[in-house]
Amino acid sequence: MSTDKPTHGQVVAKWLEVASGIDKMMERVGNPEDFAVAPGSPLFGDDRVSTPYQVSHAARMCLVSGVDHLHAAKSLVLDLKVLHASAVYSLLRGSLENLAAAFWILNPPQRNERIEHALRWHAKNxxxxxxxxxxxxxxxxxxxQGKxxxxxxxxxxxxxxxxxxxAGFRSSTVVKYTEEQLPNVSPLLPWQVCSGFAHGRPWAVLGMSEQEHYETVAPGVMNVRLTSGLDRVxxxxxxxxxxMVAVVDVLQRRAHVPS
Structure with a gap:
């Protein structure tokens, strides 16, 4: 299998491909009539016994926030053509954490587990x-304590x-859960990298950024200019x-009556 680095054209083409899907999902989460929960569906039953902390409401809030962060990253990189060294990673981190929480709430096959996860999400809040x-x-x-x-x-x-x-939950918990359940998505390492950028951790920033080195008058000390690139983000x-696609898939399956 070829391990050649993708060309700039291939990177741009892939960005444009996902950008279209991100834009469409941004429209969907802004439509109050989309993602309706059908009577008789598993999610309808979840909501009925979890009121006023409906499972679908918690999951939908996570989805909206996740899509919003992802759309902001896309808009910054493609629409505004501004590629900050770190900011886009922080946006993607926010998206990953929210989408992983949505998946963690919706994915369990048992109703009790879905309700438990939604309640833990509220407890953390x-x-x-x-x-x-x-x-x-x-x-x-x-x-x-009253809440x-x-x-x-x-x-x-x-x-x-x-x-x-x-007990609530931790973002690391839901990301690791998603990593186990969705090996084709594998969000753990991307989330760790994005978290590293968000906190200014050298292992992530120096490891993922393009570097230009400049000599200084101090022996053994270099100034380093860090930049990002479309291929890296x-x-x-x-x-x-x-x-995001996986979350929407499980949400729609849970919200429809099984055939």
Missing amino acids: FREQNIALEPCGLSDESSY LAKLHAVASPRNISNQKVD LFPALSTFRL
């Missing part, structure tokens, strides 16, 4: 909300433990795009 707002006097431990109690009220009839709900962008 409430915990981070309290951490942010408590110092401002806009939240307190009592209100936080968790409402999640417990949904979990209890399904024999989902409060401990599981309160295509690697995480393709994984993110494929994950």
